[in-house]
Amino acid sequence: MKDIVAGVDIGGTNTIIGFVDSEGHILAEGRLSTPDYAFADDFVAALDQKLKEMMEGRDDLNLIGIGIGAPNANFNKGTIELAPNLRWKGIIPMVKITEQRTGLKTRITNDANAAALGEMMFGGGKGMKNFVILTLGTGLGSGIVVDGEVVYGHTGFAGELGHMTVVEGGRVCGCGRRGCLETYASATGLVRTVICLLSDRRDESVLRDLKSRDITSRRVAEAAAAGDIIAMEALDQTARMIALGIANAVIFSSPETIFLFGGLAKAGDALFVPVRKYADELVMPVFRGTFNILPSGLPEANAATLGSSALIWKEMK
Amino acid sequence: MKDIVAGVDIGGTNTIIGFVDSEGHILAEGRLSTPDYAFADDFVAALDQKLKEMMEGRDDLNLIGIGIGAPNANFNKGTIELAPNLRWKGIIPMVKITEQRTGLKTRITNDANAAALGEMMFGGGKGMKNFVILTLGTGLGSGIVVDGEVVYGHTGFAGELGHMTVVEGGRVCGCGRRGCLETYASATGLVRTVICLLSDRRDESVLRDLKSRDITSRRVAEAAAAGDIIAMEALDQTARMIALGIANAVIFSSPETIFLFGGLAKAGDALFVPVRKYADELVMPVFRGTFNILPSGLPEANAATLGSSALIWKEMK
Numbered sequence: 070m071k072d073i074v075a076g077v078d079i080g081g082t083n084t085i086i087g088f089v090d091s092e093g094h095i096l097a098e099g100r101l102s103t104p105d106y107a108f109a110d111d112f113v114a115a116l117d118q119k120l121k122e123m124m125e126g127r128d129d130l131n132l133i134g135i136g137i138g139a140p141n142a143n144f145n146k147g148t149i150e151l152a153p154n155l156r157w158k159g160i161i162p163m164v165k166i167t168e169q170r171t172g173l174k175t176r177i178t179n180d181a182n183a184a185a186l187g188e189m190m191f192g193g194g195k196g197m198k199n200f201v202i203l204t205l206g207t208g209l210g211s212g213i214v215v216d217g218e219v220v221y222g223h224t225g226f227a228g229e230l231g232h233m234t235v236v237e238g239g240r241v242c243g244c245g246r247r248g249c250l251e252t253y254a255s256a257t258g259l260v261r262t263v264i265c266l267l268s269d270r271r272d273e274s275v276l277r278d279l280k281s282r283d284i285t286s287r288r289v290a291e292a293a294a295a296g297d298i299i300a301m302e303a304l305d306q307t308a309r310m311i312a313l314g315i316a317n318a319v320i321f322s323s324p325e326t327i328f329l330f331g332g333l334a335k336a337g338d339a340l341f342v343p344v345r346k347y348a349d350e351l352v353m354p355v356f357r358g359t360f361n362i363l364p365s366g367l368p369e370a371n372a373a374t375l376g377s378s379a380l381i382w383k384e385m386k
Numbered sequence: 387m388k389d390i391v392a393g394v395d396i397g398g399t400n401t402i403i404g405f406v407d408s409e410g411h412i413l414a415e416g417r418l419s420t421p422d423y424a425f426a427d428d429f430v431a432a433l434d435q436k437l438k439e440m441m442e443g444r445d446d447l448n449l450i451g452i453g454i455g456a457p458n459a460n461f462n463k464g465t466i467e468l469a470p471n472l473r474w475k476g477i478i479p480m481v482k483i484t485e486q487r488t489g490l491k492t493r494i495t496n497d498a499n500a501a502a503l504g505e506m507m508f509g510g511g512k513g514m515k516n517f518v519i520l521t522l523g524t525g526l527g528s529g530i531v532v533d534g535e536v537v538y539g540h541t542g543f544a545g546e547l548g549h550m551t552v553v554e555g556g557r558v559c560g561c562g563r564r565g566c567l568e569t570y571a572s573a574t575g576l577v578r579t580v581i582c583l584l585s586d587r588r589d590e591s592v593l594r595d596l597k598s599r600d601i602t603s604r605r606v607a608e609a610a611a612a613g614d615i616i617a618m619e620a621l622d623q624t625a626r627m628i629a630l631g632i633a634n635a636v637i638f639s640s641p642e643t644i645f646l647f648g649g650l651a652k653a654g655d656a657l658f659v660p661v662r663k664y665a666d667e668l669v670m671p672v673f674r675g676t677f678n679i680l681p682s683g684l685p686e687a688n689a690a691t692l693g694s695s696a697l698i699w700k701e702m703k
Contacts, residue, residue, distance in 0.1 A: 199540040213638065215532050215539070222532070222640025223516040224676045229637040232670045234630060237553060244670050313551060320546040321530070321638050323539025353549040353561050359541045 070131045071096075072385075075120055075173075076378030078180070079103060079139040081154035084112075086119060087374030088130065091382060093191030095371055096130065097123050109149075109157040113166045120171065134174040135167060136380030138183035138373055145225030147177055176380035180204065180373065182219050182228060184365070185212025186383055187376030188328055189219075193366025200326045201318050202365065203230065205311070205333035208243070209251035209258075215322050231255070235313055253310035256286035256332050262303040263289055274299035290336050304336070305343055312347030319348075319356045330365035330372065337364075387448045388413075389702075392437055392490075393695030395497070396420060396456040398471035401429075403436060404691030405447065408699055410508030412688055413447065414440050426466070426474040426483060434487045451491040452484055453697030455500035455690055462542030464494055493697040497521065497690065499536050499545060501682070502529025503700055504693030505645055506536075510683025517643045518635050519682065520547065522628070522650035525560075526568035526575075532639050548572070552630055570627035573603035573649050579620040580606055591616035607653050621653070622660055629664030636665075636673045647682035647689065654681075 073088045073096060086099040099119050106112035124132060141152040147164030149157065167175040178186070185202045188194035194202075198217045204210040209231030213220040220227045231251035232244055239248030240261060252258050264281055267274065274297050276284055292300035315327050327348075333340060345362050367375055390405045390413060403416040416436050423429035441449060458469035464481030466474065484492040495503070502519045505511035511519075515534045521527040526548030530537040537544045548568035549561055556565030557578060569575050581598055584591065591614050593601055609617035632644050644665075650657060662679050684692055 199544075215537055216535060218533060220532055220639055223642040224640045224673065226672055227516075227638065227640035229670060229672075232637045233634050234552065234668065235554065237630070244672075246668070246670065249670075313554070317550050317634070318638075320549045321544065321635075322537055323541045323544035325540040351551065351563070353546060353563065353566075355543055355546075355561075356541065 076374035078373035089378035181210030183376030308343035393691035395690035406695035498527030500693030503696035625660035
């Protein structure tokens, strides 16, 4: 019989469930529609039911635990707290509810920390003691590994590099402050930079033909690839801000590698080449040449369930 | 017989040696003139001799190790690397030389990490798993404790919060870059802010009667206490930049406490009150109210030797 962990990735729209073995193979998959459940208790009941369905006829599998990745999750407390994209309001004791319902050991953390765990157990971070992963999506999430452990800190919420202040008095951020890294170094930040450049520069650009709300990071990447000067400049400035965030992470924990993950990271060399150049320029000299900037070693499609399952696998090893 | 550790604080001018017991009591003290020794080997020979002198007639003491705090020291490698304020050039294998000469277990780290260890073993950080110490002197040093361990990182040089970029394109820093936190949030930074304000503002100030090179943080603090408007504004801006550094440390490792140590921290409420106010304003909302900002719990006179000795005591416990 083979031990497996249920990796559960709770998103605002979908919850993806994967049975993951100790080598990071996915042996079965399932899905729930998150907003169908008005209360967390109902959701957990449905999750329990789904896990039972997925186990049916699989006498070869032994489900040993549940790892959950969720927005605003707190590892220390086992809770989901005030998540704006979920219907479940207040502070949800997710680990407790799930353990009581399923009888299985359960752990929870946020998406970016789950990504870090996945990278450590199954991806490019295997055997690394010190690394950082930046997830470049709508926002900028991060997971920080120091001495082989994810940093949760006193509150359980540590590792929010997207909310590092990098421009005093800069762009308004969703967190209520100004100048946070993610207002520049994310897909949304890239689009904001384009709009800023459209006002600042006089260059022609295909992006002038779009409504502001229709500009996406993909369209910017396509325009840049076609030689659009505004798009190219916006990508370059975004790369520089990602590099600035990396430089500030390096003086903190001196990682061996910074992994980039998520939508923006798919731009490949168009992003990695300038990010590496600027990181080398912006980092404190003593750290120059001491770290790599690499794409995540996890397959994007399964990264979330692999990472969530790693919460349990990490404890087993 | 009582076990003791020799805490050795190597400075550009003086090396202070203290025999420290496991409770943080200092049982004997010694001193060497650091620049008297052209080579590290000579220095270590003198240190060995000095330790023997200090042990003379002390049959009640059992010297079990040597902890060294030194500029540009690397804990991982046991070296002092390219220290600008020492005569010993290149990369000095300090731990190896010292262990060979004395036969005693030796560890080395930089001054700020030693301060963090001292705080953890003998100061306000006892029993805390996650805290940060900022040493506000000529520059801004830092030691970061995560999960009960000082963060050294992949290179051994982690924890350089003074070189976090907080103002893109800002003040020139000794590290060769611009906008580092320590160019604002340190005794030197305070003086630079005064000079900037003297050019920017038209207010009268006693500081206008001084040559720029004669302005010191102490004089600024005195002028502020006497109601000098430029001095007060400079202190306020410095407090705000310290708070910004704290806000950026908090999103990284979510410490329970930030200890402030060193010359500037002696300003007491004149510094702590505005730092706390601005930290509350500048920190990401989820961390508001989750940390304290406190003066170091170590006696300033002995902090360096206590901290250095803690390198060995930490391993014993």
